[in-house]
Amino acid sequence: MTSPTADPTSRFWASVRLVARREFTERIRDRGFLIQVGVMLAVLLAAVAIPAAIGSGSDKYDVAFGGPQQARVGQVAAAQAQLLDTDVTVKTYPDDAAALKAVEDGDLDAYVAGGRIVVHRDLDQNLAAVLQSAYATVERDNRLTAAGIDAAAVDQALQVQPLAKQTLDPDADERDKRKGIAFLGVLMLYGMLMLFSVWVANGVVEEKSSRIVEILLAAVPARALLTGKVIGIGLLGLLQMALTAAVGLAAASGLGTIELTGSMVYPAALVVAWFVLGYAIYACMFAAAAARVSRMEDLQNVITPMTSLLIASFFVAIFAGQSGGTFAQILAYVPPFSAMLQPVMTASGDLAVWQNLLAAGISVVALVGLMIAAARVYEGAVLRTGGKVPVKDAWGKGS
Structure with a gap:
C-alpha cells in the first residue's frame, strides 16, 4: 500500500x-x-x-539375395544405395525358404532371387531403384563377359563423375x-x-x-x-x-x-x-x-x-x-x-x-x-x- x-x-x-x-x-x-x-x-x-x-529410418532396408550371383548383386546394391542416400544392409539365409519366411515375418524388406523381387506387401520406390539398377549392372557384366568383352573396362568407361550442383541462393x-x-x-x-x-x-x-x-x-x-x-x-x-x-x-x-x-x-x-x-x-x-x-x-x-x-x-x-x-x-x-x-x-x-x-x-x-x-x-x-x-x-x- x-x-x-x-x-x-x-x-x-x-x-x-x-x-x-x-x-x-x-x-x-x-x-x-x-x-x-x-x-x-x-x-x-x-x-x-x-x-x-516419419522421416527417420525410412531409407534403411534389410535385403537378401539368392542365386549364383548373390554376393556380387548384394555388393553392387550396397554401393549404389549410397548414391541415393539409402542404407541397404545385405543379409544371408541358408535357402530360399528361410529368406521367404523372413520376408513374411517382416525381418526382411525384400528378397531378390530368380529374376524377381519378393516383398511382403509394398516395395519402396527408392529400394526398387537400387535393386533394379544393381541387378541390371550384374546382368550386363555377365553378358559382356559371355560375349568376350572386358566388363571391367566397360564399367570403368561408364564411371562418369556426377554433375556438381551449384546453388545461386545458398540460404534457400x-x-x-x-x-x-x-x-x-x-x-x-x-x-x-x-x-x-x-x-x-x-x-x-x-x-x-x-x-x-x-x-x-x-x-x-x-x-x-x-x-x-x-x-x-x-x-x-x-x-x-x-x-x-x-x-x-x-x-x-x-x-x-x-x-x-x-x-x-x-x-x-x-x-x-x-x-x-x-x-x-x-x-x-x-x-x-x-x-x-x-x-x-x-x-x-x-x-x-x-x-x-x-x-x-x-x-x-x-x-x-x-x-x-x-x-x-x-x-x-x-x-x-x-x-x-x-x-x-x-x-x-x-x-x-x-x-x-x-x-x-x-x-x-x-x-x-x-x-x-x-x-x-x-x-x-x-x-x-x-x-x-x-x-x-x-x-x-x-x-
Whole structure:
C-alpha cells in the first residue's frame, strides 16, 4: 500500500501493480488455463515429433539375395544405395525358404532371387531403384563377359563423375526452415492474441455485470484498473508464449528437425516480441469495446470489429506475407497488421532488423494514442449499466 501523501504517479502505478497481480494470480491458478497450456504444448510437440518420426529410418532396408550371383548383386546394391542416400544392409539365409519366411515375418524388406523381387506387401520406390539398377549392372557384366568383352573396362568407361550442383541462393534451405518456424509462430500468435484479448473483454463485462467494478473503482482509478487488467493478463500470455517457443525450439533441435542457430531463433523471438505489442493494442480495443455493454450476450456484437481485424491480419500474414510484395511491405509497418507480418516477412528475408525496429517504434506510438483513447472510453462507459453505451456518449463522459 502507498502512503496517502505519495504523488499521483506513484499511487497510479501502485494501483496498476495491485490489479495486475490480482489478474495474474487468479488466472494462472485456473484449471482451464493449465489444461489449455498442456494441450498447446502437446500439439506443438506432436507437430515437431511426427515429421521427425516419419522421416527417420525410412531409407534403411534389410535385403537378401539368392542365386549364383548373390554376393556380387548384394555388393553392387550396397554401393549404389549410397548414391541415393539409402542404407541397404545385405543379409544371408541358408535357402530360399528361410529368406521367404523372413520376408513374411517382416525381418526382411525384400528378397531378390530368380529374376524377381519378393516383398511382403509394398516395395519402396527408392529400394526398387537400387535393386533394379544393381541387378541390371550384374546382368550386363555377365553378358559382356559371355560375349568376350572386358566388363571391367566397360564399367570403368561408364564411371562418369556426377554433375556438381551449384546453388545461386545458398540460404534457400535455411530460409525455408525459418519460414516454417515463423508460420507456426504466427498460427500460435493469432490464437493467443485472440484468446487473451477475449479474456480481457470477458473480465471487463464480468466485473461490470456483477457490479464488482463499482467496488474496485472505489479503491483504484479507472485507468489504473484498465491498465492493470491488460498488463496482468498480458504477462500470463507472455509467459505461455515464451514457454511454448522455448519448448518447440528445444524439441525441434533435439529431434534433429532443425539446427538451432541464431537465424532460426530470431523469428521465434520476433513472434514473442510482437505478441507483447500486438496484445497491448488489441487488448486496449477489446477492453474499451467491452466496457460499453453490461451483458455477456451483447459482448460478441461490440468486439466483432476487433475480431474481424485480427482475422484479417492473420490471413494477410499467411497469404501476402509469405510471398512478399508491395502490399505486404506497406502493411508490415501498419499496426496492428505489423504484429503478424513482421515475423513472417523477416523469416523470408524481406525485412531487416532496422525495419523490425522501425515497425516496433510505429506500433509503440500508435499504442500510446490508443491507450489514451481506450482509457477515456472505458472511464466513460464502465459505470453505465443497461443497454449498449454509444461511443460518443462514452467518449464525452471520459475524463
